Amino acid sequence: MTDQFDKMNRRCPRLGGPVSFDYCRHHAAAKEPCWKILDCWWETFDVVSLLTRDLGEEAVNRIANTQPPSKTASLVTLIQQAQKRCAEE
Numbered sequence: 001m002t003d004q005f006d007k008m009n010r011r012c013p014r015l016g017g018p019v020s021f022d023y024c025r026h027h028a029a030a031k032e033p034c035w036k037i038l039d040c041w042w043e044t045f046d047v048v049s050l051l052t053r054d055l056g057e058e059a060v061n062r063i064a065n066t067q068p069p070s071k072t073a074s075l076v077t078l079i080q081q082a083q084k085r086c087a088e089e
Contacts, residue, residue: 005045013040025051032059035066 006022014036021041027034033051034040038060041047052060069077 005050008044010040010044033063035063035068038064 006020006025008021009018010021011017012019012024014034024034024037024040027037033055037051038047048060051063
């Protein structure tokens with residue numbers, strides 16, 4: 001059932017461009033769903049039920065109660081990721 005939603009796209013308010021639900025579920029930096037997944041997808045389908053089924057109620061509650069990272073912390077993380085990618089190339 002998740003596969004039908006994984007290919008859906010929407011504009012990401014954080015990245016500024018289109019991303020798939022699959023990207024949001026497997027957020028690269030955290031290796032877990034993006035902390036905004038509930039905010040972004042709730043109007044499209046019942047994202048809470050889907051994530052509860054896949055991850056469990058405790059994980060969904062943790063996502064729902066996650067505070068957004070500070071702008072400074074986000075920038076530092078992005079810089080570190082870019083440096084790592086450049087070093088690997």
